[in-house]
Amino acid sequence: MGIFDKFKSQARNKGKHRSDSAEQRMNERTGGKHEDQIDAGQQRVEGQLGMDRDRDRERPDQQ
Template sequence: MGIFDKFKSNRAAQDKAKKASDAAEKKINERTGGKYENHVDTGQRHVEDQLGMSRDQDRGRDRPDQP
């Protein structure tokens, strides 16, 4: 069992990671004036999906997949 397997089963750690991820996204968008907002969101979504943190389902969002 690897470190990410433990992370995927720990809901408290996932919630903490989501908050940190959202804070980082907000800070990046502030610093770039939102210029790369779509790229940042796509990257954040990709990382969260890889870690098993399905953010759209947890937050009640229905976003279409980006091309």
């Protein structure tokens, strides 16, 4: 793994962590009423940024 791959992996992990934190805060603020919509929005944004959860599960060597 090259140095740029390492930086890319670290950035992806930070992005996922922040995305998950934001989702959790939004669910807490709404009392979980809109959990499905928040999750769908999070997945859509992550997909647009290239952070698809399904794709990362298929290729664990990228993490």
